[in-house]
Structure formats: structure tokens, C-alpha cells
Amino acid sequence: MKYVILGAPLSPFVRKVRVFCAEKGIDYDLEPITPFDPPQGWTDISPLGRIPVLALVEDDGSRRYLPDSSVICAFLEQMHPDKPLIPVEPVARGEMLWLEEYADSDLAACIGLGIFRPVALAGLMGQEPDLAQANQTIENDLPKYLDYLEAQIGDREFFVEDRLTLADIAVATSFVNMAHSGFSPDATKWPNLVAFLERMHGRDSFAGFIAAEKKMLG
Ligand SMILES: N[C@@H](CCC(=O)N[C@@H](CS)C(=O)NCC(=O)O)C(=O)O
Structure with missing residues (x-):
């Protein structure tokens, strides 16, 4: 297949x-x-x-x-059970599924609709970017997600089981769309999250796609 x-x-x-x-x-x-x-x-x-x-x-x-x-x-x-990215242990699995859901639903909607669509996607479609809307999202809507993720990651390398899981990928992917729009979370307010995102986006698995997408966006 x-x-x-x-x-x-x-x-x-x-x-x-x-x-x-x-x-x-x-x-x-x-x-x-x-x-x-x-x-x-x-x-x-x-x-x-x-x-x-x-x-x-x-x-x-x-x-x-x-x-x-x-x-x-x-x-x-x-x-493809090799190199597992979804934990089997029930508590870790539950934590991973929750973070995936959190990232896929509200976080993705906040960044996608509030930042990526009005800025990067608008630019791609030849429209004037709506920076006011993006700034409004960054100031008013996004901080609660950043606070939560900062507290969850703490000083750990990954969110769950001290190893890469789908939770890390699900969280990191929406912040690529934020970066494509020219914004990133403030490292002085959310240092652990920003360090996590830099590590994730620097992995070979993310870096190649990010570079290719940047070219698409010009
Ligand atoms: N829960 C879905 C969400 C997928 C989703 O919302 N995709 C967006 C693009 S980023 C889409 O297709 N939007 C078109 C629409 O909702 O009409 C998933 O995880 O695949």
C-alpha cells in the first residue's frame, strides 16, 4: 500500500x-x-x-x-510502530492526546485565523496584510495559550515522557505559521516555550519544510 x-x-x-x-x-x-x-x-x-x-x-x-x-x-x-510517537502508557497517552487536541483546536484557530490568515495568507493572495488584527490577537488572545504551554513545558525538553511525541509536533506546527507571518512569542515572557520551539523548528523534520515554505511565501 x-x-x-x-x-x-x-x-x-x-x-x-x-x-x-x-x-x-x-x-x-x-x-x-x-x-x-x-x-x-x-x-x-x-x-x-x-x-x-x-x-x-x-x-x-x-x-x-x-x-x-x-x-x-x-x-x-x-x-509503523517503530520509533513510537504516541505513548502506550495510559497516563502519558492521555496527556499527549490532550495536548494534541489543545494545539489542534483552539491554539491552531487562534494563530491561524488571528495571525496567519490576515498576514501571510493575505500577502500570498495579493491582499493587504491586516497587521492590526495580528497585533490584536498577539496582545489579547494568544497570551493565555502561551502561559499554559510555558507552564506545561517547564524546563523539560519535551512535553510528555521526556521524549519526542506527537504532542510536541502538534504544538510546534502552529508556531511555524506564526513565524511565517513575521511574529514569534516574546522570549522574555515565555523563555521555555521559545527555547522549545527553537529546538523543534531546528529539527531536520521541521527545518526542511520551513525553508521550502518560506520560499513559497517569498
Ligand atoms: N481537525 C482537522 C483540522 C483541519 C483543518 O482545519 N484544516 C484547514 C486548513 S489548515 C482546512 O482545511 N480548512 C478549510 C475549511 O475548514 O473549510 C485536522 O486535524 O486535520
């Missing part, structure tokens, strides 16, 4: 799955899909109209589809 990731590289959720694959050494092809201009029949494949979707391609070319980054990562973890 072959894998094809359907999605756009700038999506934090597509990047989450790609980094997960890079860390585990899983091969796949990427088929570009923009959710704002999807191909015909897209909602048959992705009922919520979202990216990413993983296509499972059989030798005869037939395909089955799995939407949602969390579902995709859980599936791939079972298919």
Missing part, C-alpha cells in the same frame, strides 16, 4: 502529518489540494471539506481515504 497526503504545505495540520512521517521515516507522495478552491467531489473524500486527507493507494490504484491529521497519525502509528 502506498500513501498520498492530500493537502497544502502551509496548513499546520498537513505539516503536522508530514513531520510525523519524517520523524518515523514513512514514505508518501503529496498531492496539492487547496481547501478554498477544492477539486470537484472533494467533500466525498473529505466530508468536512478540510485538509489533510490520507489516501491509501492499493497496487491496483484503488484508493481509500482517511481525513483529519489526528486520525491519520493514529493510523500511521499502528501501521
Whole structure:
């Protein structure tokens, strides 16, 4: 069986799955899909109209589809148990799943809608960036997430089990979108989180994608 990731590289959720694959050494092809201009029949494949979707391609070319980054990562973890990124021990697993959910839902929405879309995505689409909206998000909406993550990471290298897990990838991916928009959390207020993000974004699994995406954004 072959894998094809359907999605756009700038999506934090597509990047989450790609980094997960890079860390585990899983091969796949990427088929570009923009959710704002999807191909015909897209909602048959992705009922919520979202990216990413993983296509499972059989030798005869037939395909089955799995939407949602969390579902995709859980599936791939079972298919490729080497270099585990989802803990098995129940408490660690619960903590990891919670951080993944926290990052994928509210954190991603705050950064995506409040910073990335009005600045980087607007620029990519030839519109005037709305820096006022981004600054407003950074001053009023984002700090509660940064405070929580700063407290959770403390002086540890990773969020869960003292080793890389999907929680680290899920948190770090949205901050790539913040960086693409020209912003980063204030290191004097959130030093441990900023140090964590620098370590994560410097890993081979993230760094290659970040460099390629920067080129796309010009
Ligand atoms: N929970 C989903 C969220 C995916 C998501 O929201 N993707 C965005 C792109 S970053 C999307 O496709 N948005 C289009 C839409 O919601 O119509 C996941 O983890 O895959």
C-alpha cells in the first residue's frame, strides 16, 4: 500500500502529518489540494471539506481515504510502530492526546485565523496584510495559550515522557505559521516555550519544510 497526503504545505495540520512521517521515516507522495478552491467531489473524500486527507493507494490504484491529521497519525502509528510517537502508557497517552487536541483546536484557530490568515495568507493572495488584527490577537488572545504551554513545558525538553511525541509536533506546527507571518512569542515572557520551539523548528523534520515554505511565501 502506498500513501498520498492530500493537502497544502502551509496548513499546520498537513505539516503536522508530514513531520510525523519524517520523524518515523514513512514514505508518501503529496498531492496539492487547496481547501478554498477544492477539486470537484472533494467533500466525498473529505466530508468536512478540510485538509489533510490520507489516501491509501492499493497496487491496483484503488484508493481509500482517511481525513483529519489526528486520525491519520493514529493510523500511521499502528501501521509503523517503530520509533513510537504516541505513548502506550495510559497516563502519558492521555496527556499527549490532550495536548494534541489543545494545539489542534483552539491554539491552531487562534494563530491561524488571528495571525496567519490576515498576514501571510493575505500577502500570498495579493491582499493587504491586516497587521492590526495580528497585533490584536498577539496582545489579547494568544497570551493565555502561551502561559499554559510555558507552564506545561517547564524546563523539560519535551512535553510528555521526556521524549519526542506527537504532542510536541502538534504544538510546534502552529508556531511555524506564526513565524511565517513575521511574529514569534516574546522570549522574555515565555523563555521555555521559545527555547522549545527553537529546538523543534531546528529539527531536520521541521527545518526542511520551513525553508521550502518560506520560499513559497517569498
Ligand atoms: N481537525 C482537522 C483540522 C483541519 C483543518 O482545519 N484544516 C484547514 C486548513 S489548515 C482546512 O482545511 N480548512 C478549510 C475549511 O475548514 O473549510 C485536522 O486535524 O486535520
